[in-house]
Every structure is written in structure tokens, then in C-alpha cells.
Amino acid sequence: MTPGGNETDDPTRVRNQPALTTSSGSIWIVLGAILTVICVGVLLALVPLNPAVAWIGLVLVALLFVALVVARFTTSAGRRRLVVMASCFAGIAAVTLICVVILSGTAWESLR
Template identity: 65%
Template sequence: MTDPTRVRSQAALTTSTGLIWILLGTVLAAICVAVLLTLVGLAPVVAWTGVALVVALYVGLLIVRFAVRPGSRRLVAMASVFGAIALVTLICVVLISGSAWGSLG
């Protein structure tokens, strides 16, 4: 039995060309870089490290799109890199916020 409502049964993870992951990845990476660049004044090392990691992960997303054969393996890899971009940014923002919060007291 296959359940079409399962997360792993989505078209973005089964039949997509990967273009949607490139488009959404571009938007996400741009937002993440913009957020991290606004935080450079609070913790430059963490912010610039985050920017570098986001850019590297975005390049990785592009490499996966064009280097891995079409199919669910490529799409799951692209989705994972997409999630990693968000996770790296979240970790950097939390670290910067924690250091800024600590310097208040």
C-alpha cells in the first residue's frame, strides 16, 4: 500500500526535476545571507562563518542538481541540503543572540 499523503510521496521528492529546490534554495540562501550580514556587527566571526557555510551549501545544492542522476536520491539530497541551509542559519542566529544576550547583563 502506498499512501499519497506521506511526506516521502510528494512530487518534490519523487518526480520533480529539481528546479523547485534551486528556486526555493536561492530565495532561502538570499534571506539567510541577508539576516547573517545584518548580525555581523554583533558577532563577526559567527556571522561570517554562517555566511560562508550558507554559500557553500548553496553551491552544494547546485552541484547535487547537476551531478547526481535524476530520481528520488537527487531530490532527497537537494531537500537535505535545503534543510541544512536553514539549520546553519538558525544555529548562527541562536549563537549570536546568546552572545548578545549575555553581554547585556
């Protein structure tokens, strides 16, 4: 709690940032598209190592981006929509990271 006020008035609090309180959601689509292109490029480059893991990752990344776009246009404006979109964005990064770790681990094991 901040001195002289409650924690909902604290502008430095993560939950009070404009991207999660007042944004229309368009920025999440732009950033999500950029992240998706990068993630798809990385996963496509890793397909030769283990096609099953890479393709599962590609499908999940694509589905999360579609969910992000659908949330933008079907969920009513406000905090809930922005949190759903931010969660989809984080999911894209997490799925790619998990797939890259699995793929690099299996490649490393094959070298031993």
C-alpha cells in the same frame, strides 16, 4: 500501513510527495536561492555582534547552496538527487538558525 494496500501507495505520506519523487529539481534551486538570499541578509545584519560566528554561517550557507546546485546537475535524476537537494535546503535553514541563536545569545549575555 494503509488499509487494503501498502504504505508506498499512500499519497499522504511525506516520502511520497511529488517534490521528493518526480520533480526535476529546479524548484529546489529557486527556493534555495530565495532562502539563501534571506539567510545571507540576516547574517550580514548580525556581523557586528560577533563577526566570526556570522562569517562562518555565511560561508556554510553559501557552500550548502553551491552543493544544492552541484547536486542538481551532477546527480542522476530520481529520488536520491531530490533528497540530497532537500537536505541541502534544510541545512541552509538549520545553519542560519543555529548562528542566529548563538549570535543572539552572545548579544544577550553582553547586555547583562
